[in-house]
Amino acid sequence: MPSVLVVEDDPSIRQSLIEVLTEHGYAVRSAADGFGALREVTQSPVDAVVLDLGLPDLDGGDALRMIRGISSVPVLVATARDDEAEIINLLNAGADDYLVKPFSGGQLLARLSAVLRRTSSAPPGGGAAGAAVPSAAEPLRPATVGELAVDPGARTAYLAGRELRLTRREFDLLAFLAHHTGQVVSKRRLLTEVWREPYVDDQTVDVHLSSLRRKLGERAAAPRYLLTVRGVGIKLVAPR
Numbered sequence: 001m002p003s004v005l006v007v008e009d010d011p012s013i014r015q016s017l018i019e020v021l022t023e024h025g026y027a028v029r030s031a032a033d034g035f036g037a038l039r040e041v042t043q044s045p046v047d048a049v050v051l052d053l054g055l056p057d058l059d060g061g062d063a064l065r066m067i068r069g070i071s072s073v074p075v076l077v078a079t080a081r082d083d084e085a086e087i088i089n090l091l092n093a094g095a096d097d098y099l100v101k102p103f104s105g106g107q108l109l110a111r112l113s114a115v116l117r118r119t120s121s122a123p124p125g126g127g128a129a130g131a132a133v134p135s136a137a138e139p140l141r142p143a144t145v146g147e148l149a150v151d152p153g154a155r156t157a158y159l160a161g162r163e164l165r166l167t168r169r170e171f172d173l174l175a176f177l178a179h180h181t182g183q184v185v186s187k188r189r190l191l192t193e194v195w196r197e198p199y200v201d202d203q204t205v206d207v208h209l210s211s212l213r214r215k216l217g218e219r220a221a222a223p224r225y226l227l228t229v230r231g232v233g234i235k236l237v238a239p240r
Contacts, residue, residue: 009055
């Protein structure tokens with residue numbers, strides 16, 4: 001039975017989340033503020049954290065960074081802030097995924113299940129039958145693309161000799177694209193092969209690509225490595 005820590009200061013919302021998760025087989029603990037969440041994570045490890053950002057004692061972003069300082073537990077952020085820059089900051093601070101309020105119990109369960117699958121040590125299921133390319137569960141080969149060098153085994157990426165500071169999901173995304181250098185990869189395939197969750201909306205990929213572009217020193221309007229093929233997908237190429 002997976003254990004989840006719900007961090008939410010509103011008693012009615014907290015109770016609703018606890019009820020939804022309990023009804024679907026999760027062992028749930030809760031905290032009403034940031035320091036309470038830190039105590040819970042420190043004293044008794046959990047499998048995942050659902051973290052609200054509007055906490056009374058700490059900004060949720062600060063709470064996230066503090067949790068990341070003591071634990072690698074998957075964190076699903078629940079936020080009323082839908083600004084892309086804010087979401088990118090949260091992902092860079094260590095969030096594994098996010099939900100924008102208001103959200104349904106079904107959305108929470110789907111995102112939480114996906115996060116737990118991605119972070120589980122058990123091998124995930126395979127891709128589509130008959131697929132000729134490796135799935136994300138298979139080893140990806142090191143690749144050098146222009147001045148970009150990606151080593152999936154060591155989980156390192158260097159650009160012009162400088163190591164890139166990537167989140168776990170950003171690295172997985174970059175490593176997969178590097179493995180398929182020059183190939184156009186659809187967002188649906190990225191969600192299936194990298195996120196292992198084909199039913200999450202495409203915005204999840206867009207947010208991570210935006211953050212990855214910034215770290216590669218480019219913009220969507222002036223791409224160098226990550227080229228968008230409109231209506232088809234994305235491909236990683238060497239700059240010309």
